[in-house]
Amino acid sequence: MEHLVLATVPIINSCNLSCPWCAAHLSSQPIFNTRHILAALAKIEHPIHGIALTGGEPFTSLRILDVKRELEHAGHRVFAITNGTLHDQIWEFVTGDTLDVAMSVHNPALFPEWVVAKKYELLAECRKRGLKIMAGLFSVDSAEDIQLACEYILNNRDVFQTSTISTVYRSDQPGMKMEDLLEMVSLSLGVEAEIVFQSPGKTVLMVDGYAIVLRRAPTIEEYTPEYDIPGCLFMAWDGNFYPVAYAQYYNEEVLA
Numbered sequence: 001m002e003h004l005v006l007a008t009v010p011i012i013n014s015c016n017l018s019c020p021w022c023a024a025h026l027s028s029q030p031i032f033n034t035r036h037i038l039a040a041l042a043k044i045e046h047p048i049h050g051i052a053l054t055g056g057e058p059f060t061s062l063r064i065l066d067v068k069r070e071l072e073h074a075g076h077r078v079f080a081i082t083n084g085t086l087h088d089q090i091w092e093f094v095t096g097d098t099l100d101v102a103m104s105v106h107n108p109a110l111f112p113e114w115v116v117a118k119k120y121e122l123l124a125e126c127r128k129r130g131l132k133i134m135a136g137l138f139s140v141d142s143a144e145d146i147q148l149a150c151e152y153i154l155n156n157r158d159v160f161q162t163s164t165i166s167t168v169y170r171s172d173q174p175g176m177k178m179e180d181l182l183e184m185v186s187l188s189l190g191v192e193a194e195i196v197f198q199s200p201g202k203t204v205l206m207v208d209g210y211a212i213v214l215r216r217a218p219t220i221e222e223y224t225p226e227y228d229i230p231g232c233l234f235m236a237w238d239g240n241f242y243p244v245a246y247a248q249y250y251n252e253e254v255l256a
C-alpha cells in the first residue's frame with residue numbers, strides 16, 4: 001500500500017479558538033518564509049506527497065493564499081489543517097473539485113457547542129457541494145475520546161476521504177500502546193475492520209473500503225528516527241523537518 005509522506009508547516013501561531021491544551025498559545029514558535037520552507041523541503045530524502053499548512057489555525061493567517069500559491073508554484077501540492085470554523089476563508093482556499101483541507105475534530109465533547117455546530121455546518125456544505133474533506137483528525141487520550149471519535153467517523157465517513165486517530169503525545173507518562181489503541185478502536189467501531197498495515201507507530205484499518213489510520217506517539221525512549229516513516233514530518237523550531245514526534249521532543253527541549 002502507498003503511504004503518504006506529508007510535510008507540515010506552521011504558518012501562524014495564533015488561533016480563533018483557545019483550547020486549554022493547545023501548545024500554539026503557550027509558545028511563540030518561529031514562522032518561516034516560503035524560501036526557507038522550500039530550502040528545508042529540499043533536504044528531505046523521502047518523496048513528499050503534500051505540504052500541510054498548520055498553525056495555530058492557518059485560516060487566521062492573512063498570507064495563507066500567498067504561501068499556498070508560492071509552494072504550488074514550486075510544484076508542491078498544498079493543503080491546510082484546520083479546526084473547521086472559518087468557512088469563508090476555507091472556501092477561498094478551495095480551487096478545484098477537491099477540498100484541500102484536513103479538519104481536526106478530536107473529542108467533540110471537549111469543545112463549545114458553537115464550535116461543534118460549525119464543524120457540522122462545514123460537513124453539510126461539503127455534502128451540498130459534492131466535496132470530500134481530505135481527512136478527519138482525531139486526537140485521543142481516553143476510552144471516551146476513542147468511542148466518540150469512532151462514532152463521528154462512522155456517521156460522517158461519506159464526507160471524509162479518510163480518518164486518522166492519533167494518541168496524544170504525553171511527555172510525563174508512557175503513551176497508550178498500539179495494541180490497546182487497536183483493541184479499543186475495534187470495540188468502539190463495532191463493525192468488522194480489516195488490518196491492512198501494522199507497525200508499532202501506525203496501523204491502517206479498512207472498514208467497507210474506508211481507511212482509518214491509527215497513529216501512536218512513541219515515548220522518547222522508544223523513539224527512533226524511522227518511527228514515523230512513512231508518515232508525517234513537522235517543521236520544528238530550528239526550521240528543519242523531522243518526524244512529528246521527534247519535532248515535539250525537540251520543541252519541548254527548546255522551551256525548557
Ligand code: SF4
Nearest residue numbers: 015017019022056083
Ligand atoms: S483549534 Fe487547534 S490551534 Fe486552535 S486553540 Fe484549539 S488546538 Fe490550538
